[in-house]
Structures are given as C-alpha cells and as structure tokens.
Amino acid sequence: MKTRDRILTASLALFNEEGVSGLSAVDIAAALGISPGHLYYYFKGKAEIVSTLFTAYEAELALVLDGAAAAIAKPDADLTTMEIQLRILLEETHDMRFLFRETGALVAAFPDLAPRFRRVMSAQYGCVVDMLTALAARKKLKAKAKLIDALARQVVLGLSFKLLQLDLEGDAGAPRARVARAAGRLAATARRAVLAAFATTGLAP
C-alpha cells in the first residue's frame, strides 16, 4: 500500500476508534511509525485528512445511490428491496462512523464540511423519496407525496444517527448485525405506516 493510502487507512481506523477531536496529525504519524514531516509531505494536516476521507465517502455514496436507483427500478422491487438498500447505505455510515459521532464539533472545526454534509443528506433524501415514490406508483405501498416526504426525512435522519442511537442504547452486537437492526428499524416506520394504511383498505401489502 502506498504511504498516502496507509495514512488514510490508519487515520480512518483511529478516528473511528478514538474520535477526531482528541487526535493530532502527529498522533497519526506516530501510530504509523512515520515522522510528522513525512505525513505533512502528503497532507497539510488533520483537516486535509478529514476532507480526503469525506471525498472517498462521497464517491462511495454516489455508487451506492446509483445502485439503489437501479435496484428499485426492477419490476419485482418491493419494500424488502428498499430495506436492503437502506442496509447498504447504513454500512457506509458505519464505515465512516467518526463523522456522525461528533458531527457538530467536526463542522465547527472544519466549516467546509457543512455544505458537503448538506449535499450528502440531500442526495440520500432524493434517493429515499424516489424509492418510496416508485413503490407507491407500483402499488407496493400506499402513500401520498406528503407522507413520502415525512417518511423520507425520518429515514435520512436515521441514516446519519440511528447507529449512534444504538450505541447509546447499549446495543453491543457485531457491527453487521447492528447495521441490519438499524436498517430494519428504519424500514419499520415506512412498513408499519404502510401496513396501517393497507389494513384499513383490505389491500394486501
């Protein structure tokens, strides 16, 4: 692995493990066994490392959102398809969990992250609205635009913070199991709301 990639990989692991606030670029260099000068040759400091990791996250997310659009376009797509896509989106959050465990502090320290977080949430919102709208159009769920908007906003909130909430609730399971649990809970609101609507019409969901 090239030194630049080693620095990014080690930084991500350290940030996810110990948080960003308490770590300096010098700490990262020490963990890698390289000199601070060597690290500064590749990155001007912690802000540039965080920004570069965020760029990688944006690229990953773009792929996952494209994948979700393709999955929901298939003729047999249903609520389970959406739950699987939410799980994949939550895997991305999990991989970059340092971003969501001290979000406010990070944005205060690195203000250029704010518009980038905004774009990420906006892209996720658009994707979730498209999934719900596609399912509604094919009678896989019964929801008008305003319900879809409200559900999508809740799901996007969950994509950022549901895993942190599970942490706080003391959910100590394996990461993959926790991601699956969070995705199930996010899909549950849509599913239950939909089932409630279906239950009153007698349509099979």
Added chain:
Amino acid sequence: MKTRDRILTASLALFNEEGVSGLSAVDIAAALGISPGHLYYYFKGKAEIVSTLFTAYEAELALVLDGAAAAIAKPDADLTTMEIQLRILLEETHDMRFLFRETGALVAAFPDLAPRFRRVMSAQYGCVVDMLTALAARKKLKAKAKLIDALARQVVLGLSFKLLQLDLEGDAGAPRARVARAAGRLAATARRAVLAAFATTGLAP
C-alpha cells in the same frame, strides 16, 4: 449568582458555543475571570461540570415528561397537544445542544454518560408511546402497537438529532423558530401516517 452557579452557566454557554472537546477547565475559569484553583474548589474538572449539567438536564426533563403526561390526559388532547409537548422536549435538547453535537465523543471521553443517555432516551420513548397510545385509545389517531413503537422510536431519534440535522441543512433561523420547525417535522411523520390511515377509512382525523 453564586460562584458554583456562575461556573455552570458559563460552562453551558461555552460548551453550546464552542463544543466540549476543545475546552479545558482552565479555559472555563479564564472566561469567568477566576483562577483555575478557584474553579477546582467547586468542580474536580470538566468531567464533573459535564456530569452536573447532565443532572440538571435530567431534572428538567423529568418535569417536562410529567407535564406531557398531564397534558395528554386531558379530555380534549389531540395531535396538536402532542406536537406542543414535542416542542417543549426539543427546547430542552436545544438548551443542552452541546450534548447532541458530539455525543459519541462525549460518551467515549466520559463513559458514565452512556447509561444516563440511555435512561433519557428510554424515558422519552415511554412518554411518546404513552401519548400515541392515549390518542389512539380516544380515536384521535388510528395506530396499533407496532406502528406506535416504530413511530415512537423515530420521534426519539429526532428529539436527540433533528436540531443538529437542521444545523447541517443550513437552517439559520432564530432558535425558537428552528425548534418549532423541528417539532413540526417530528409530528409530521405521525400525523401523515395517521392521515393516510384515516384517508382510507373516511374517518375525520
């Protein structure tokens, strides 16, 4: 104001403004124009200040949750009653917003906060379930236990992180207006889900 209270008030303002990670007890003493020794006479350090502020938050929250229980018990309580109570709960989050802007980092730094966050979320969940259940029992909304559980989990997630999400979305309105907006959005999911159910039965919500 007594020195101990002055320290707590100044600490809360500084934490909400600048975050916890970047501040030391010495910084807090400097902001107050007192010596670090003077501050240490009242608090052993930052952890004890954070813990004491959390205790005040717990006490406030207990009052608000009691108030919500009383409000929803009134015969004319409806979805608007719940929205008002959510707004009051979100005011509490806003007042203590430092806790939710770097939650993961705080819990890592001060592990005794984890079970306390858990109790707070659990109490909020119980309150929201009770409100939704009371409204359902009086036919103000149509939702079975599983939908109520899913909605309540989403609302509790929002009580912690919806204001942070609005920050990230660049919502720069006045604090009170932002709290009202967040409460409206939290209530919207329940309201829309409920309206969807009502729309199919023809009952007036």
